[in-house]
Amino acid sequence: MILYPYKMSEIQNIDLAITGAHILTIDETMKEYKQGSIYIAGNRIKWMGPDTEQPENFVVREKIDASGKIIMPVFFNGHNHASMSFLRGLGNDLSLDKWLNDFIWPAEKVMINPDTVYLGTMLSVIEMIRSGSGIFSDMYFFEDQVARVCEETGMRGIIGEAIFDFPSPSRATPQESMQFTRELHSRFQGHSLINVSVAVHAPYTCSPDLIRQAGELAKELDISANIHLAETTTEIDMIAGLYGKSPVQHLYDLNFLSERTVAHHSVYLSPEDRQLIKDSGTSVVTLPNSNMKLGSGACAVGELIKLGINVALGTDGPASNNHQSLLREMQQLARLERVVNYDPTSISAQELIRIATINGARAYGLDKDLGSLECGKKADFQIINPDQPHWYPRYDPYNSIAYAMQSNDVESVIIDGKIVMRNRVLVNIDEKRISKELKKKAGMLF
Amino acid sequence: MILYPYKMSEIQNIDLAITGAHILTIDETMKEYKQGSIYIAGNRIKWMGPDTEQPENFVVREKIDASGKIIMPVFFNGHNHASMSFLRGLGNDLSLDKWLNDFIWPAEKVMINPDTVYLGTMLSVIEMIRSGSGIFSDMYFFEDQVARVCEETGMRGIIGEAIFDFPSPSRATPQESMQFTRELHSRFQGHSLINVSVAVHAPYTCSPDLIRQAGELAKELDISANIHLAETTTEIDMIAGLYGKSPVQHLYDLNFLSERTVAHHSVYLSPEDRQLIKDSGTSVVTLPNSNMKLGSGACAVGELIKLGINVALGTDGPASNNHQSLLREMQQLARLERVVNYDPTSISAQELIRIATINGARAYGLDKDLGSLECGKKADFQIINPDQPHWYPRYDPYNSIAYAMQSNDVESVIIDGKIVMRNRVLVNIDEKRISKELKKKAGMLF
Numbered sequence: 001m002i003l004y005p006y007k008m009s010e011i012q013n014i015d016l017a018i019t020g021a022h023i024l025t026i027d028e029t030m031k032e033y034k035q036g037s038i039y040i041a042g043n044r045i046k047w048m049g050p051d052t053e054q055p056e057n058f059v060v061r062e063k064i065d066a067s068g069k070i071i072m073p074v075f076f077n078g079h080n081h082a083s084m085s086f087l088r089g090l091g092n093d094l095s096l097d098k099w100l101n102d103f104i105w106p107a108e109k110v111m112i113n114p115d116t117v118y119l120g121t122m123l124s125v126i127e128m129i130r131s132g133s134g135i136f137s138d139m140y141f142f143e144d145q146v147a148r149v150c151e152e153t154g155m156r157g158i159i160g161e162a163i164f165d166f167p168s169p170s171r172a173t174p175q176e177s178m179q180f181t182r183e184l185h186s187r188f189q190g191h192s193l194i195n196v197s198v199a200v201h202a203p204y205t206c207s208p209d210l211i212r213q214a215g216e217l218a219k220e221l222d223i224s225a226n227i228h229l230a231e232t233t234t235e236i237d238m239i240a241g242l243y244g245k246s247p248v249q250h251l252y253d254l255n256f257l258s259e260r261t262v263a264h265h266s267v268y269l270s271p272e273d274r275q276l277i278k279d280s281g282t283s284v285v286t287l288p289n290s291n292m293k294l295g296s297g298a299c300a301v302g303e304l305i306k307l308g309i310n311v312a313l314g315t316d317g318p319a320s321n322n323h324q325s326l327l328r329e330m331q332q333l334a335r336l337e338r339v340v341n342y343d344p345t346s347i348s349a350q351e352l353i354r355i356a357t358i359n360g361a362r363a364y365g366l367d368k369d370l371g372s373l374e375c376g377k378k379a380d381f382q383i384i385n386p387d388q389p390h391w392y393p394r395y396d397p398y399n400s401i402a403y404a405m406q407s408n409d410v411e412s413v414i415i416d417g418k419i420v421m422r423n424r425v426l427v428n429i430d431e432k433r434i435s436k437e438l439k440k441k442a443g444m445l446f
Numbered sequence: 447m448i449l450y451p452y453k454m455s456e457i458q459n460i461d462l463a464i465t466g467a468h469i470l471t472i473d474e475t476m477k478e479y480k481q482g483s484i485y486i487a488g489n490r491i492k493w494m495g496p497d498t499e500q501p502e503n504f505v506v507r508e509k510i511d512a513s514g515k516i517i518m519p520v521f522f523n524g525h526n527h528a529s530m531s532f533l534r535g536l537g538n539d540l541s542l543d544k545w546l547n548d549f550i551w552p553a554e555k556v557m558i559n560p561d562t563v564y565l566g567t568m569l570s571v572i573e574m575i576r577s578g579s580g581i582f583s584d585m586y587f588f589e590d591q592v593a594r595v596c597e598e599t600g601m602r603g604i605i606g607e608a609i610f611d612f613p614s615p616s617r618a619t620p621q622e623s624m625q626f627t628r629e630l631h632s633r634f635q636g637h638s639l640i641n642v643s644v645a646v647h648a649p650y651t652c653s654p655d656l657i658r659q660a661g662e663l664a665k666e667l668d669i670s671a672n673i674h675l676a677e678t679t680t681e682i683d684m685i686a687g688l689y690g691k692s693p694v695q696h697l698y699d700l701n702f703l704s705e706r707t708v709a710h711h712s713v714y715l716s717p718e719d720r721q722l723i724k725d726s727g728t729s730v731v732t733l734p735n736s737n738m739k740l741g742s743g744a745c746a747v748g749e750l751i752k753l754g755i756n757v758a759l760g761t762d763g764p765a766s767n768n769h770q771s772l773l774r775e776m777q778q779l780a781r782l783e784r785v786v787n788y789d790p791t792s793i794s795a796q797e798l799i800r801i802a803t804i805n806g807a808r809a810y811g812l813d814k815d816l817g818s819l820e821c822g823k824k825a826d827f828q829i830i831n832p833d834q835p836h837w838y839p840r841y842d843p844y845n846s847i848a849y850a851m852q853s854n855d856v857e858s859v860i861i862d863g864k865i866v867m868r869n870r871v872l873v874n875i876d877e878k879r880i881s882k883e884l885k886k887k888a889g890m891l892f
Contacts, residue, residue: 085838085839086839088838088839088841088850089839089840089841089842089845089846089849089850090841093790093791093793093794093795093845094790094791095789095790095791096790099790123835123838126835127835127836130835289781291785292781292782292784292785293780293781293784293790293849294784294790295784295785295787295788295789295790295792296785296788297785297788298785321849322845322849322850323836323849323850323852324836325836332778332781334739335735335738335739335778336738336785338738338739338740338741339737339738339741339742339743339744339782341741342741342742342743343541343741344539344540344541344542344545344739344740344741345539345540345541346741347539348539349539387881389569389572389573389576389877389880389881390573390769390770390771392531392534392569392881392884393531393532393534393535393884393885394535395534395535395536396535399535399539399768400535403535403739403767403768403769404534404535404768404769406769406852406853406854407852408852408854431835434835435833435835435838438838438839439839
């Protein structure tokens with residue numbers, strides 16, 4: 001009597017199978033499965049296809065019926081200072097000078113320590129997962145605490161200890177910050193959730209020597225480097241005064257721009273700057289809400305894409321945004337791009353979703369594993385419930401996501417094959433404890 | 447033995463009392479109660495003050511403990527084509543011409559009838575209430591159906607049957623639309639939820655005679671008039687070609703601009719136009735997301751406010767936005783205003799919240815009853831739950847609302863003294879029935 005029609009060697013163990021979903025893969029061909037299943041073994045996608053073609057030689061540990069739901073990759077938050085949630089809402093409606101000098105910098109001096117970085121990052125990670133993000137790139141201090149939050153919550157992080165000429169709250173000299181970056185790199189090499197990046201603050205806060213050394217460190221460790229670049233006219237003027245050139249040209253001459261480089265903001269770029277970014281293979285992370293809130297300007301995203309530059313998306317820190325939803329950021333980019341160009345055709349919904357997912361993975365050299373749903377890639381995706389009034393009537397899923405979806409429509413989030421949010425409940429986080437500690441530590445005034 | 451220390455004549459019957467809340471009144475002085483109560487009798491606020499000073503001669507039918515919650519006026523959506531939710535997501539990412547000619551207009555011809563107006567408006571009203579709006583001004587066809595939705599749901603509406611030179615889906619001639627406006631006015635005079643406005647489509651779709659007559663009708667009925675004005679450069683060029691002047695000057699010369707007039711968009715205004723708007727007492731409704739999504743441009747809100755013009759806020763129809771949350775619209779205005787001015791101080795959080803509440807009421811001449819929380823005014827407010835990760839740490843309630851709050855944080859909505867949403871459940875609406883009917887009527891493709 002044959003109990004099972006397969007040999008033992010043909011039987012595959014599946015940890016999690018999700019069926020019945022409308023799957024948007026965001027792969028090169030933008031392939032979709034209208035009624036599809038994803039099978040996960042360990043932290044990777046083992047099989048994906050139409051419900052009707054599910055293989056039978058799989059032994060499934062947990063099955064989730066996602067009928068009527070949409071599955072797509074998690075959002076990729078390409079730039080953050082996550083723990084600055086601690087300073088969110090502090091001194092809004094001020095000029096950048098006043099805001100930094102009278103509020104942010106004095107507050108950072110008093111408030112930034114390993115405990116507050118841990119707590120502030122935890123708060124941001126809660127908000128990010130709740131709005132469908134499954135990875136963020138962070139530039140701040142005490143980045144080992146950011147890694148700790150990722151390990152505790154199951155969030156994926158790219159950690160970058162901020163490097164600049166002055167003493168930082170966590171390290172006394174830029175050389176110590178560089179050394180700490182090395183340490184983080186060796187500590188987390190091969191970690192399933194954590195990557196390390198060389199986080200250079202900006203051309204106006206780092207000496208040419210430091211920038212050159214940081215670029216060399218990234219090459220030596222074979223990791224990405226990221227930097228704030230061409231954010232404001234003040235920066236453009238300052239670098240022109242100091243070095244007689246544009247910030248982009250300055251970095252190029254220091255051998256800092258390459259395929260491993262990620263340039264945040266990039267609001268003020270000349271045609272020559274754009275060509276240098278293109279030729280060097282540098283990626284750009286645009287941060288529309290931050291640029292709008294601080295009155296900085298608008299990155300010419302459409303132009304960069306036309307040139308073939310890889311453009312990704314970030315929220316920036318919560319103090320200058322003030323939210324942490326990459327979904328909202330994507331919806332903002334759609335609108336900003338259209339209004340600055342006076343052209344409603346300047347960016348498509350599918351392009352926006354690629355910017356918010358696969359392009360982030362590509363920017364940080366992680367697209368082999370992340371950014372789209374493909375067999376063999378890591379299982380990082382969100383389950384969305386589109387059965388909401390603001391989605392109706394549903395003509396096109398990409399359009400609905402790019403313009404109408406809300407953060408709370410994200411029902412569950414899977415990162416590295418593990419469910420980190422299930423039906424709006426964060427599996428690994430005691431939210432009540434976090435908000436209690438926050439109330440103690442932050443000077444809450446209302 | 448004295449059973450009750452008050453005489454019968456001193457006892458007041460209270461239908462609903464809400465206690466323990468942080469109340470933002472948005473009155474002239476921006477008065478707040480940190481631990482406050484609101485007492486409602488019928489559809490009006492009977493008493494408001496600190497919890498500790500609650501009067502004892504009140505007999506309360508229902509009491510709600512809102513400790514830890516924020517109470518503020520409902521948002522006032524100053525311009526909408528609510529039933530166009532039916533067309534939301536249809537042919538996005540197109541030029542305005544292509545979008546209107548190939549998608550919206552053909553779809554409207556086939557799809558717009560009393561049933562779809564009812565259903566589409568219902569869908570938008572659900573989304574509006576769910577995001578804290580308690581009133582909207584509508585310009586479309588079959589506006590009796592919009593009134594029907596308001597009566598069924600408990601939503602407050604300002605209904606305006608669109609008037610223009612061509613046959614509309616509901617009326618064969620502009621004169622019939624004018625006549626229908628009269629009928630609606632007499633049918634709903636004194637209605638507790640419904641107001642009627644004379645809704646003139648635009649200077650480029652109405653003859654000078656029609657505009658003059660519509661203005662006279664508003665005066666005769668003593669109601670507001672509203673119109674799309676100076677939305678695009680195409681309109682500016684067209685009116686200059688036809689009449690040799692700006693659209694604003696054109697309306698002014700037709701005696702259309704007055705304190706009862708509400709001008710939507712107002713993106714392209716010369717200094718002379720602004721002065722005419724100011725001198726005539728016309729209010730402006732700005733629609734940032736629509737202007738961004740259609741690539742129209744940005745209304746110079748800060749400049750208008752400086753001149754003393756009353757500026758309110760609207761979402762515009764769902765087809766050109768694509769959402770219906772005035773909260774998100776306010777947060778968008780904050781960012782757009784800052785980036786177009788390259789100035790993060792250009793608009794304050796408190797100003798934004800006034801634009802989204804009391805200024806709308808003022809625009810439509812309803813501020814005696816609506817727009818702020820004051821004794822004697824109608825009881826129209828929202829209860830917000832700020833105990834959410836994206837609110838922390840809470841330094842200032844206005845800033846948190848203007849930048850970080852999300853639509854789903856609205857917990858309950860009270861309109862005209864009645865709870866229309868209680869703990870995220872819509873009291874008078876069967877949402878399942880609506881979405882079922884929608885699925886039948888709209889050509890849902892995914």
